[in-house]
Amino acid sequence: MIRDITIGQYYPENSIIHRLDPRVKLAGTLVFLVSLFLFKSFWGYIPAVIFLFTCIHLSKVPFKHIVKGLKAVVVLLSFTLLANIFFTKGTDLVFSWKFIKIYREGLEMAGFMAIRLTLLITGSSLMTYTTTPTKLTDGLERAFAPLKLFKAPVHEVATMMSIALRFIPVLLEETDKIMKAQQARGADFEEGGLIKRAKAMIPILIPLFISAFRRAGDLAMAMEVRCYHGGEGRTKMKPLKYKLRDLIAYLILAAYLAVVIFIGKKLH
Amino acid sequence: MIKTKDLSFDYIRRDEEGNVESITRALDEVNISVKPGDFVAVLGANGSGKSTFAKHLDAILMPTEGSVYVNGMPTTDEDKLLDIRRTAGMVFQNPDNQIIGTIVEDDVGFGPENLGIPTEEIWERVDKALDRVGMTKYRCDSPNKLSGGQKQRVAIAGIMAMKPKCIILDEPTAMLDPVGRREVIKTAKELNEKEGVTVILITHYMEEVIEADRVIVMDAGKVVLEGTPRQIFSRVEQLKSFRLDVPQVTALAFELNKRGIPLPPGILTVKEFEEEYIKALSALEGDA
Known part of the structure; x- marks a missing residue:
């Protein structure tokens, strides 16, 4: 029963996304998460959705598997939805019964939150689906090395x-x-x-x-x-090295970010 | 290779204020010397101090009195700690609790990584170590999928990749089934014969001791018997007083001998028993 938790478990497959350097995927996830909070209009999510679906397609992780992972957070999702519907105060009253008042703003807010959370969870779990835990920690170690x-x-x-x-x-x-x-x-x-x-x-x-x-x-x-004495003087059996595909991925990420910012500006 | 001089160790139990509540002497003036290339078995019942002894050889525990030398280096010398540990590697009892990597080959590479070996050489060492223990086939698997015996072989490979001169196996088979036990002992024996690695095997299974060059029997923190397996197992009564058993054939030969069949003491294998028994029977017939 405990083993049913699939969210974030590595899904072995041989795809371009799997082969990317973990640092690229970390950066990509970060960029994607930031892009979700840049605008307050439904249209703004279109590039994010396209980006995410392209990545899912490239990763060869079955869509079913991803939906199954989402099930684990249904409770959290519905809670935020209901909270937003019932507790957002606005001007445009849509429905009222005794003490319950639902405003149009609340419904909109709930819609935003649902899309945002779903994309957020799918995006970040795509990273863990395509990266082994070892590579992920390696990537994190290198990414935070300046600290x-x-x-x-x-x-x-x-x-x-x-x-x-x-x-x-x-x-x-x-x-x-x-x-x-x-x-x-x-x-x-x-x-x-x-x-x-x-x-x-x-x-x-x-x-x-x-x-x-x-x-x-x-x-x-x-x-x-086995002579472990901290990170000092330690070498790596599998050191992380950037390849051409990683650089290309970085360029695509930069392009995506630019598009999102551009659209965000336009819509405001 | 390894030498102990009057090695004694006390487990000190303290109460909450830090006052000494009781002192248990786990090791009592142990004097042992192991030559390079030896296969030495240390035998003892539970609580005989054999595991405490093993932990001294790799500088995990420090002697209360006396000293331990690994390749001439005293274990109390902090600066030599890494040198000592790369000279004498250690495999522990629980196969799950000594595998660090999430993939077999990552785990084998953990030791060399700590030693600061260049990447290409780590790969060479890992390839060779996995080959030596016969686990190359499983190199990309998760250790969780392996059997106990396989996990112990991975642990041995992890030590071998550090190119030690000596391997200390601290009850490596205590948690394994008979198949796994044979796998591990066979691997250790092969490393000893083919690579010339000194092996110190700590155990309480008699069958594993037969292959050793030398057996050291411990009881209540003292070395009580020392000799070849044959010499040791010819003292059936004495071993029983240390809460140890002898292999079944040895016990059978001993009992038959008591009842008047002239079998020599210290028979170790079934085959040996067969030959000696036929000899003994024909000798009896000759008398009659």
Whole structure:
């Protein structure tokens, strides 16, 4: 049941998007996210939608898979939608019943938010669909490398991230095992109200934490034995190098940003 | 290669204020010397101090008294720490908790990366190390998909890629099934024979000890027996007093011997038992 979470899981495929340097994809995602907040008109989203769909098409990740990933955030999405519809005050009253008042501005706002959030989530998950966690952390480490000048622990954070990613499946499996073990002893996770269910999680969480700490201790020892001593003097087995396609991708990104800014100006 | 001199270690338990509550002596004046190219097995029941001993050889724990030398370098010398650890690599018990990379080949490359080896050479080392342990086929897989024995072989490859002179295996088979156990021991034995790597195998499985050049038996933090597997296993009664068993054939030969069949002590394999048993029977017939 826990394994059903597909949002952001790497989707192995051999496409041009997959082969791009992770730094390009990080920059691309950032540019795309920024472009979503540049304007307040439906027309402004057209280039964003075209851009996103071209990328999805090029990445060869099936559209179905992406929609499945969106399901996980339906609750969040509907909550923002409803909040915007009911709580935005405006001048043009469309519907009113007792204390509920819906304005045209509220509906518009909700529409914007829905489009924005959907594009935002699809865009950022496309990056994680097409980039392995290792490459992603590598990319992040290189992208944030200048921060090292200000004594920011860039390498350490990147290492922590990649270890966390390595251990997610291990800990999921462990959770499964602990749940079954506790169920075998008569624990009940399915029944009762919210509070009762939350309380039922305690016998899962405590053993899980203990085991996670033990694993962390073991892993630290294994890393020390293999001469890990921080990022200093460390070389890379797979160093990141820009290729021609990455430069072209950067140019396309710049062009996209220019188009979006241009349209944004026009519409205002 | 590795030498310990009067090595003692205390586990000190403290209460919340930091006062010493109790002291447990885990190692008591251990004197051991391992020559380059040796395959040494350290045998002991739970709580005999064998894992504590292993952790001293790689400078994870520091001796309370006495000293440990790896290739002539004392483990207490902080400046030599990396040198010591690249000379003596260590594989641990739990296969899941020592794999750092998300892909097999990334994990094998982790050690050389830390040593600051140039990229091309890392690839050469990773290729060779994976080949040595027979895991080349799985190089692009996630470690989570591998069996326990395969994971341990990846861990061994990770150490081999650092080109150590000595590998310390700290109960590498304790969490594996019989198939995985055989895989790991076979790999260790091959590295010892073909590459001339010194192997120190810490274990409590008797069957794994048979192949060693030398066996060291530990009990209550002390070295109590030392010798070839044959010498060690001829002392069935004594081993039992250390809460250790002998291989089944050895035990059978011992019991038969007690009941009057003249079998020599310290039989290690089924084949050996067969030959000796036929000899013993014909000797008995000759007497009659």
